[in-house]
Amino acid sequence: MKDIAFWLSGATLAFLVTAGAFLLLANLATAPSEESLNPNQAKGGSGQAVDVILDKEQLASLEPRPDQSLDLVVENEGGEQLSDVNVALRVFSENTALSDSRYYRQTVEKIPAGEAASMRFEFDLLARERPVATPTANPEPSREILEIRTTTPEGTSTVRTVILPP
């Protein structure tokens, strides 16, 4: 009788320990997945917000030539100073068959809370030849795309995509 009681209590203990462990693991596992399933997440990560301000007039003045300039302002919208903010510019064509993305990168060392940092990118904007007109290839001149992504060491990222008219 004593043995039966011992085995029953042991089995109950084993069940409770296992169930508790599974509950703990389940909570740990779901937290980051929920965060990554936001489809419209322009600002990633859990750190403080960063805004990217572009000059529309300057964007309109960009031409398909080498040595173009893009001025932008990275604004720290949070309450703490940001350090080592990476700013990456990717320049590529709307035509995905052209694998010639160009990447430019800068780092801002410090942006105090509520303040902003200005920077300038010098880059080439290529003139594209009109593609061969076929039923499935684009008969229109392709647009150039600028994708600007800022990333803080905490993982907060902000994206701005600029589509330039042909």
Add this chain to the structure above:
Amino acid sequence: MLFRVGPAKRFAFVVLSATAVFVAGCSRADEEVSIEPLVPAAGRVDPGLGPGTRALSSGPGYKSSPSWSPGGDRIAFTVDGYVVDKPTDSGDLRRWTTKDFIAKDTVWISDDTLMILGAALPSGTEEISSSLYRARAGEDSLELERVGKEVSAVGPDREGLIFALGSGAYESRLALTRGGWRVNRLYTRSIKGRVAALSLSQGGEEAVLAVRPPGDREVSELHIFDLRKGKGREITRLDGSQEIVGTPQWTEHGLYFVAGEKNTSVESDVSEPLYEIYRVPEEGGVPEPAPGVGEDFVAASIRVSPDGERLAVIGRLNPNSPTNLYVLDPLAEVLTAVTTNEDMEIKTGPDDLAWSPGGKSVAVIARGTPSTEPEVRADPAARLLGEFYNLYEIPVSGPEGAQ
């Protein structure tokens, strides 16, 4: 039966049992699979194409020629000429050809095999000399297996594929693959002219062909080819500079095709040709404007539903109205608007629409009107929808649900 063991051993056994259960519960049967982040295609969106519309792609790229897999769970299309496919719910693109390949059309012959009409290198001439290739999913390289050279048109068949071969503008021949991808019947009787497009009857026993006669610049003849007898005949011919655009469709209630004057008069207010939908009986004769469509309707492309009872139509009610998706019931002679879009540009290429295998929805390609000013968006380019041509699945009610 209980074993007689000491208390310390009993306790150790209980702890070991708990650990064993814990480890077994935490171990994974399969190798690690990462959870895909949601993409716009995963959710219902209303990009101006009506409620229930779902994005099937996102990001840049000139998309064309959608084609649903037989099971309906994947859709293939071309992006800037090369071929991709993706799951219709969510998931990444899968590339089938290299980026220097220019595909003209794709046809699924099974859930893991695509037949691709195209060429690796454009010649720069007016027409690319295309070949027919087979590609299989899951193969490591993007190498294609050539099935036929000088192929001018392909069409799906219930058990395979039908295609037209021709080395010049003077004659073509048809070939059939059934139960696999190898050519198992090459018809000896030739067709005068170049077959520009073809499709099969609902029973799969006959094919309707759009043919460019020898020496002509326009595709102006419609032929029927009996696949059992291996014989073809001309059933109608258009006059003057009229041309047939896209693939003629074989419905349960006659043959339908889009045609019109190739060169619109310079005095016309519109810059693009005004095409109409025509119907001709299987026995042949003079084509008549499709009943129920309306005399001002400007047609771009048509596709017969899987049951042969309806036609999906992309066009405009009149030259000044926006492009929309309609469904024509050939029996009732009723045209029903599926979308009432004002803002989106629905693509009007002859192969830019496709019925889902169950006939419950149609895939179209559309984008917002491009701006003449730089556009700034707060999402990565790969997630953007309306800024580029993208695929949308539009639900279509059955004949009983016609509005």
